[in-house]
Amino acid sequence: MSEATTSIRPAAAPCDRGVVIITVSDRGAQGLREDRSGAELEAYLKDHGYPVRRRALVPDEIELIAGELRTAADQIGAGLILTTGGTGVAPRDVTPEATLGVIDRSVPGMAEAMRAASLAKTPHAMLSRAVVGIRGRSLIVNLPGSPKGALENLAALLPALPHALAKIQGDPSDCAAVEGEKV
């Protein structure tokens, strides 16, 4: 983390407070598997008052995942960026590493809270390597790949989410206008 400290005070970024969902899946990106997790997360978020601004689908490649995370944070200015998939221990599961490479500050307590909630249901929950962190004014949360696991983990964060997003945003007057967009 220490090499990231120079970028901790973010430059002004747009402040669209919507959500971006990034599904990370080799088979999904090849069109071999339907993106059920992305769809179910989107429906769940809408039900809870969080508008989804964009959904993306990338294979399990660090640079492609990191690129989507940067776009969502720096160009779109999303308040919340969720990934689903690639958090396990298989050789191609690298979503946490992609996330560690782009965040300015880690929020370990949210990752711990997700795992503690899941561990009460299944011992396999300890294998989730999910990372939660902040890039600029965006909260990035890694969720598991299965629809059930993704929703369960997100539900564990929900009670703290409004306060988290409000605090991360800081002073709204610091936001840059999104060109050509209503903010």
Added chain:
Amino acid sequence: MSEATTSIRPAAAPCDRGVVIITVSDRGAQGLREDRSGAELEAYLKDHGYPVRRRALVPDEIELIAGELRTAADQIGAGLILTTGGTGVAPRDVTPEATLGVIDRSVPGMAEAMRAASLAKTPHAMLSRAVVGIRGRSLIVNLPGSPKGALENLAALLPALPHALAKIQGDPSDCAAVEGEKV
């Protein structure tokens, strides 16, 4: 952490086993807010047999926080260094990053134990990004900024604290004398 491994075996430092409390607060440092957390921590520690050697007050600036941590560990030789404030997710909350930059070794279990204890009371506890680590012969603990949160988190560590401080100190004969001080 890996770049810190060269400094893991500390050079001899003074072994005053007292406590240093560092309050991290922009408004406190400007004189706009009373340092209640620092005062309450000092009283609590004295009640539990830990003499407070020094209290400091710094704004939420990484380099200033890191400088106080280094002074407390390397010049004062404090056994325990507590920070209060700057552990949240707001843009200027950078106490954990300052701490990560000065510690030789992380003690993640103490941070997890603090959050688990607080999470039983409020879901907002998962937003504490507190770090616990060791620099030389000093244990550094990040506590939240509110007096209630700071005391609650410290209380969660108390049962393990005597053993921790004794072990971290290692062989007392390794300590350097503090110049001009009774040790």
Added chain:
Amino acid sequence: MSEATTSIRPAAAPCDRGVVIITVSDRGAQGLREDRSGAELEAYLKDHGYPVRRRALVPDEIELIAGELRTAADQIGAGLILTTGGTGVAPRDVTPEATLGVIDRSVPGMAEAMRAASLAKTPHAMLSRAVVGIRGRSLIVNLPGSPKGALENLAALLPALPHALAKIQGDPSDCAAVEGEKV
């Protein structure tokens, strides 16, 4: 972790799925203390169907520990590498730092699960700085130095271990043959 990302996709390594146990102890390495933890871990693992391929004994020196970890992962191709000892807060406890220096990917949930299970028994459990991570196709787990603590921590992982090792191995056809060995 970010500097390790270039090595996340491991080159073909042998796939002996046995266990290597590394005891980390200055006094053990000097012949001043019997390696009870290593012996008890070996017996426990055999009882649970995990063959122990090799046991090693090293002093609390980062480079020596890291060297044994690399040998176990890269030359022996162990599926599971356990260390016992050196996870505490004493000045010479550096097993976690040695482990952080060789892993490609961290598995924080397994370390959290071990500490949470131990913390239910003793507050000193929060002082374990154990790291769990993956190097190539090997899972590396730091266990405490006492036989009781080591077995207790390992037991906390056991329900997730078969799934973890199968997933980490990935496709068995990727394994390189061990020269002169039956795989």
